[in-house]
Amino acid sequence: MSELVGRTYEIDLLRSALKNNKSELIAVYGRRRIGKTFLIREVYKKDIIFEVSGLHNGTMSDQLQNFTNAIVKNWGRKRVVTPASWLDAFALLEAYLNSIKTKKKKVIFIDEFPWMATAKSKFLMMFENFWNSYCTKRNDLIVVICGSAASYMIQKVIKNKGGLHNRISQKVRLLPFTLSETELFLKSKGIKYTHYDICQIYMVMGGVPHYLEKLRKGLSVAQNVDRLCFEKDGLLRTEFDELYQSLFDNSDKHMAIIKALSTSNKGITRQQLIEKSNIFSGGDFSSKMEELIESGFVSDYTYYGNKKQLSLYRLSDEYSRFYLQFIFSNKDNGAGTWIRLHKSNRFVAWSGFCFETLCLKHVGKIKQALRIEAIYSTSSSWFNDTAQIDLLIDRDDNIINLCEMKFYNGLFSIDKSHYLNIKNKVQQVQKLVGNKKNIFVTMITTFGIKENGYSNELVQNSLLLEDLF
Structure with a gap:
């Protein structure tokens, strides 16, 4: 550095x-x-x-x-x-x-x-x-x-x-770099990646300067990830245990919470987390959670209407999730592992969730792209038995932005299945708020959405990956 x-x-x-x-x-x-x-x-x-x-x-x-x-x-x-x-x-x-x-x-x-x-x-x-x-x-x-x-x-x-x-x-x-800071950092090292590539790097190691420092100029994203995470002497191949042990007293409990969170893609409530991690409720659990949140490993997302018992906790540290999802079970497979894995269905599912987390970390940029930063608003999650929404932006100008986040390597096309899913979410939120608010469906995708009848009916705002930078 x-x-x-x-x-x-x-x-x-x-x-x-x-x-x-x-x-x-x-x-x-x-x-x-x-x-x-x-x-x-x-x-x-x-x-x-x-x-x-x-x-x-x-x-x-x-x-x-x-x-x-x-x-x-x-x-x-x-x-x-x-x-x-x-x-x-x-x-x-x-x-x-x-x-x-x-x-x-x-x-x-x-x-x-x-x-x-x-x-x-x-x-x-x-x-x-x-x-x-x-x-x-x-x-x-x-x-x-x-x-x-x-x-x-x-x-x-x-x-x-x-x-x-x-x-x-x-x-x-001090928290990890944002996407725009990560781009600046890589440029300072002479590494020129597209926003799509920077996003993929971020989803593996987050905006941690020391990890980014180890990227090698002249290698593709897949080559760099392979070298750092799967080759015998790769920095990130063995970083996980050392990371938590160096930061926290009784780190086994912190790691139990992290591993419990890693099993959920959408976040889980406090009570669910207590049950999954086998840590008793009370001061010990609360202090461990506070330390993980303050250190940037875990994020808590308010449930719409500020119902605290329904707030969701998510594993927001990209490296920890990547380690538990891919490195741990493949660390002995050696060079070439990620070159194979990054084309798999597991990669597609993982990258979709990681992109959602990335968007949640850059809500300020989303508001800026929507030109609503001067309007008072609150951000929250919401779910019921038939729908889950990771990001609702409730604005003082009687609008609620219902955000749908999709990571895709081209234009994203809303098909009938996506249409029915989003339509249900809109109806559920409309029932919740009545006629007091307008619901604007806001698509956040890597390269935009393909225009069709479904998108024309549903979508009021379409943001791109570059808006997060």
């Missing part, structure tokens, strides 16, 4: 801290491989005066020595006695900061923050003390704490009820 691509909102958020006249505590969190460290270093490359990263599985002694070495490196002192406690370590950091006389904003960057909090070390307590008793008395510091260990960052930092409660001035939740 050689240049900063996309991330406009996050960059503006981080840069705004340089412009005010108070000290700021910023927490950056998100799944591993998402580019947190790179983003912080790039935005603050002229302003970082101290940077340290926690050591994975390091002891308290290891962490203190590493912390001290980072201070020595920045301070320029040749000999400093390594502190025996975090109270003394932060006192040493304060002494170093006091020696810097410039008035401009100074950034302290602590990466892999959770790894430093070893058992019985009192690291978090002493960091809280450092922030509350020292940093808040100055107006020229930006302290950025960052970590991939989602369980710790969410439960101990973001939801902290102790010394950091209401002290975090900015929370930056």
Whole structure:
């Protein structure tokens, strides 16, 4: 990764801290491989005066020595006695900061923050003390704490009820690239794919920068997927278990939820998910779900009318679904596996569902293409015994967009079966809302719809894949 691509909102958020006249505590969190460290270093490359990263599985002694070495490196002192406690370590950091006389904003960057909090070390307590008793008395510091260990960052930092409660001035939740950011990233690497090809890449690995970084220029989508997911040393062939274990405490439960969700293409309710995952309802299940949602692996979709018990949870992490659908059962089949599989009926079914999830992630782009971004609207799912609708956009101008999403390698033709299916959905929603709203059928397809009698009767809006970019 050689240049900063996309991330406009996050960059503006981080840069705004340089412009005010108070000290700021910023927490950056998100799944591993998402580019947190790179983003912080790039935005603050002229302003970082101290940077340290926690050591994975390091002891308290290891962490203190590493912390001290980072201070020595920045301070320029040749000999400093390594502190025996975090109270003394932060006192040493304060002494170093006091020696810097410039008035401009100074950034302290602590990466892999959770790894430093070893058992019985009192690291978090002493960091809280450092922030509350020292940093808040100055107006020229930006302290950025960052970590991939989602369980710790969410439960101990973001939801902290102790010394950091209401002290975090900015929370930056870093999610995968959007489709347009993915396109920019690939172009920066000299990879020029069509929107259809970028969509296929996204459906395999999502917008995770580290995964996209491994795509090789000059190879087709199928060749790149084959190389990364099925060849012996492919990065994504063994990433699944490592991913969840690195992010979450008791990751077996998180993985049980992910595997349960992977069995459903349309999403399932909370109660169904509890039964399928065999995790008892209550605080444990709720905290695991919160961590998965905050990290971008799972999305919850409100049921029309805000009936919470009918809200649907979907596995929204593309790589996890692809792994469980294709890699897990084919990981020993070697090179050429995806070249064969990507023409199968399984691929057709999988790609159709993935495209729906992709559309749900880009609802803002859909509203923009419909030119309704200035109109207040809510997005939700709806289902009954005879129909399921993944996306309803309920607008304040008395319109409901009933969105149908279809992934196809050419013009999509609405045949009699599709016509009857969509017609039933319209009738069911019309019964639900009565005469208060007009129902507009909105087709979202890769290359558009083939005009015929069915499409002329049903479809009010037709959007293309490129509208999601």
